[in-house]
Amino acid sequence: MTLIEIRGLTKGYPGVVANDDVSFDIDKGEIHALLGENGAGKSTLVKMIYGLVRPDIGTMTLDGESFAPTEPRASRVKGVAMVFQHFSLFEALSVAENIALGMENPPKTNALSNQIRDVSLKYGLELDPNRLVGDLSVGERQRVEIIRCLLQDPKLLIMDEPTSVLTPQEVDALFTTLRRLRDEGTSILYISHKLEEIKILCNRATILRHGKVIGICIPKNETAKSMAEMMVGSKLKTPQKTVTNFGLPLLIIKNLSLKSTDPFGTSLKNITFNIRAGEVMGVAGVAGNGQDELMLALSGEVLTEVNSIQLENNFIGQSGPVERRLHGLLTAPEERLGHAAAPDMNLSENTLLSGFQRQKLGRRGFINKSGAAAFAEKIIEKFDVRTTSVSSAAKSLSGGNLQKFVMGREILQNPKVFIVNQPTWGVDAAAAAFIRQSLLELASGGAGVLVISQDLDELMEISDTFTVISEGRLSEPSPIKGVTTEKIGLLMGGSKKI
Amino acid sequence: MIRLEPRTDPSQTMIILTPILAVLATMVVGGILFVTLGKNPFEAIRMIFWDPLFGEHAFYYRGQILVKAAPLIMIALGLSFGFRAGIWNIGAEGQFIMGAVMGGATGLALYPLDSFIVFPLMVVMGALGGFLWAMIPAFLKIRFNANEILVSLMLVYVAFNFLIGMVTGPLRNPDGFNFPESRSFQDFPAAHNPELWAGTGIHLGVLTTLGFVILAYIMITRHIFGFNVRLAGQAPRAAKFAGVSPNKMIAICLGLSGALAGMAGLFEVTGPAGKLTTTFPLGYGFTAIIVAFLGRLHPIGILLAGLLMAVTYVGGDIIQSQLSLPKASIQVFQGMLLFFLLAVDVLVNFRLRISKRISK
DSSP states (O other), X not given: OEEEEEEEEEEEETTEEEEEEEEEEEETTOEEEEEOOTTSSHHHHHHHHHTSSOOSEEXXXXXXXXXXXXXXHHHHHTTEEEXXXXXXXXXXXXXXXXXXXXXXXXXXXXXXXXXXXXXXXXXXXXXOTTSBGGGSOHHHHHHHHHHHHHTTOOSEEEEESTTTTOOHHHHHHHHHHHHHHHHXXXXXXXXXXXXXXXXXXXXXXXXXXXXXXXXXXXXXXXXXXXXXXXXHTSOOOOOOOSOOOOOSEEEEEEEEEEOOSSTTSOOEEEEEEEEEXXXXXXXXXXXXXXXXXXXXXXXXXXXOOGGGEEETTEEOTTOOHHHXXXXXXXXXXXXXXXXXXXXXXXXXXXXXXXXXXXXXXXXXXEEOHHHHHHHHHHHHHHTTOOOSOTTSBGGGSOHHHHHHHHHHHXXXXXXXXXXXESTTTTXXXXXXXXXXXXXXXXXXXXXXXEEEOSOHHHHHHHOSEEEEEETTEEOOOEESTTOOHHHHHHHHTTOOOO | OEEEEEOSSOOHHHHHHHHHHHHHHHHHHHXXXXXXXXXXXXXXHHHHHTHHXXXXXXHHHHHHHHHHHHHHHHHHHHHHHHHHHTOOOOOXXXXXXXXXXXXXXXXXXXXXXXXXXXXXXXXXXXXHHHHHHHHHHHHHHHHHOOOHHHHHHHHHHHHHHHHHHHHHTTTSOTTSTTOSBOOOGGGOGGGOOOOSSTTTOOOHHHHHHHHHHHHHHHHHHHBHHHHHHHHHHHOHHHHHHTTOOHHHHHHHHHHHHHHHHHHHHHHHHHTTSOSXXXXXXXXXXXXXXXXXXXXXXOHHHHHHHHHHHHHHHHHHHHHHHHSOOOHHHHHHHHHHHHHHHHHHHHHHHEEEEEOXXXXX
């Protein structure tokens, strides 16, 4: 039985067609995945179904009736609910109060609390309606959003990247809930780029590329690689590492502690680890557990106790970024525009950010402009950065291309130790594979590499050793072989007992 | 409803033409102002812009233009580095005064020593005076995150009262019949900054200013310091990543602008002004802010903007004496120039949309 029929939806924005003649169906009691790279048109499509955006052309039918919502309220009335990637909750209010705020005619708080308890029991979504949202974990907050949707008794539940903020255990719990909903006849439209999840959860998947439907597949019968290739439209190579034995420790971090100056930041507590030559170390963790602070402390943007950071024979805790680069410690922060690169400056100028001293792009403080341009050219060529010229502003590049530029700028400077935060965040599959490959090649050449990432699959693919950051503490690094997803999940949740 | 919508690709030609458009708009609206004051607008505009350069008495006025342009340009050059880095020194007037007082006092203390070392020492002490005065807002910003705009501006009034205290007290001319002014530097050759060629208006400060224009141009286009200044202004986090310490940047930019303002004050007090008096400050430190922006924070632009602003100063004197217009009218005129510059700037970068409310 078909629940919703989508026929020929087209939506254009100035300069780009976000959705081009998109047609597909979602059956009753089906978990249907929507797959596609960034910019493939998933968000626009979902917004049209939810009534946030109106299509230029095309029709939808829901339960056989014409369905053309003009606003989210209209689609909610018809039984379409959505859990957004970013929650809209008030931290100072209780769970029940938050849910009441989103309702047209909320019942009395007591009655509502009872309803919430019923729903949470029924679907295994453990949640106390009287707790303050501010005290809840990210996973629990997501439950608030889901229960808010379930109270409307939806026919179609749309979920946008629901697992990106969850630990593996929380993901399992969520899947159990979603399967129960499916079995009761609720349809779910599930948006994610985590292909392994889609394989185990979804009945069917619709794949979008450049705003068009490329195909519909049964995820169970596909591999993650084959689905990725459908999304990208070309063959993907799995990154491989040639060297597997490690040399001497290059970077030695001993009892690194750092009090966060930001009231919402995380303080680093007694972090200790070594990176050896040829080693790729992965640092997993849920966002906001001290990754940014660790990055700043290692790059030298924030100084620490002098002996806490040792690069070969130099203690560099009190050295700034320039000095650390000269010693061979290079970094690539998570935020590309505004941190790793200056948006309004051109690529040639952007090489100076980290390359001026180490690449000797000047003498006695005077900039060698042709030298900088030549270095930018080299990066563009070696790292396949798609841009018109070295004088393009950094902000004119797409996210993936700018990330390739940033990675190229650091890797081509032959770092002894390279530290990178979220190397492939928001980057399409082909570019991500390329970046991972270059990280492995860098390590094969004898450098130490530290990768901080929230993408577990990525870390599993490229790291040799593995550790988890939680509330500013780093777990004991262990070899990647033998590490199970369950163990990682417990560590990510901050548990010390396994 | 009127909305401003950012233009995706602002025209480069328009960005360069902005100052010229601003001058034209000022002429038109200024002309209307003169009409309402009962004067012939064409005559007034001619007197402001044409007579100082090519009029009957231009041979005298041209020198005056250089005399007035030099301090404006020197101060604006210093300010432009801070403005590019997002550090707003609004108190150059105070640093100008303190430079004149400290440098001038150094000379007066050595009176009547006839040594070649006196004047260079005064220049250094003048720059130091401005530098130290600018270090107050720098220190307060670094240590307590105090707003440098307010602190530097308030210190202008402190400096002014300090000047009054000095010329009525320790620095008062002992042979000056109790007038609130210092000894004249013209009577002290070793400390005097004379006109080098009669009638040209060129004194050592003018030549030094030209040198600074070239130096600033090299720094901003070729040197890593200029690059870091731009980086800190455009993307503060990227600047930190590149290893630029924000606190050092605050200290350097405020110190540099203070030193240049102080030096300008010293050249002014030993040359065109001739002595420290209570009427010594003419507002160069404030007008230099307009000059810096009118010149697009670029050294060559500042050179041209400083000359233009000096023309309006001299032209303002002419309409004051010949058309008996109030002094405030030329100040309004100069203010309009900055206003129109900023307004045209907004329109170059944003598009004006008049529309009904759009429902989302």
